[in-house]
Amino acid sequence: MARILVVDDERDVAIMLKFMLEKAGHVVALAHDGAEALASLGLEPVDENKEAPDVVILDVMMPVMDGYEVCARMFENARTKDVPVIMLTARGGMKELHSRTPNVAAHIDKPFDPVALRELIDEMLKEGR
Numbered sequence: 001m002a003r004i005l006v007v008d009d010e011r012d013v014a015i016m017l018k019f020m021l022e023k024a025g026h027v028v029a030l031a032h033d034g035a036e037a038l039a040s041l042g043l044e045p046v047d048e049n050k051e052a053p054d055v056v057i058l059d060v061m062m063p064v065m066d067g068y069e070v071c072a073r074m075f076e077n078a079r080t081k082d083v084p085v086i087m088l089t090a091r092g093g094m095k096e097l098h099s100r101t102p103n104v105a106a107h108i109d110k111p112f113d114p115v116a117l118r119e120l121i122d123e124m125l126k127e128g129r
Contacts, residue, residue, distance in 0.1 A: 002054035002125050003027045007037040007070065008088065009062040013110075017057060020114050021121070029053070034065025041080055043073055052080050055105075055121055060089040075103050084124055088112065 004026050008014040011032065018028045031037040035044070037058070042050025056074070060067040067087060074080040084105035106120055 001025045001027060002121070003029070003051065004121070005029050005031065005037065005040055005053040005056045007031045007034070007040075007056065007062070007067070008059040009033055010059070013059075013088075016114065017117075020118060024118055024122075026121075033062045034067070034070045036064075037070045038065070038073060041074065041077075043077055043080065048079070050079075052083050054083070055124060056083055056085045057117075057121075058085050058087055060087055071103060086117070086120065086124075 004021055006014050006017045006021070006028055007030075008017070009032050014030050014032065018030055021028045029040055031040045037056075038044040041052065042048065058067045058070060067089075071085055071087070074083060074085065081103060083103065085103050086106045086108060087104055088108050088110055090110040105124060108117060108120075
């Protein structure tokens with residue numbers, strides 16, 4: 001069982017991921033924009049007592065703050081810099097840009113196969129990423 005933060009402004013996508021991941025035995029928190037993600041991570045406002053998730057699934061294009069900024073802020077913090085991030089994007093061809101961010105473990109284009117995403121998460125957790 002892992003703690004997973006799903007960050008996506010498309011509520012249907014976020015709810016579907018939450019349902020699928022909880023069914024697989026994980027504990028899932030949701031955020032719908034970058035600011036909510038930072039709050040959930042205990043980065044803004046700062047809350048050093050918040051436990052970092054094991055994995056973050058992060059949409060790229062969101063209101064308030066995009067996924068790139070959230071990822072950068074996570075990497076600047078000692079508690080969250082090693083949390084693997086799976087980037088979701090509707091913009092194809094962005095993999096090279098995402099791979100330059102050290103905490104991005106994978107890139108998934110939307111629309112995505114939910115089963116393949118769950119298998120990717122399971123594999124990452126087995127590898128200890």
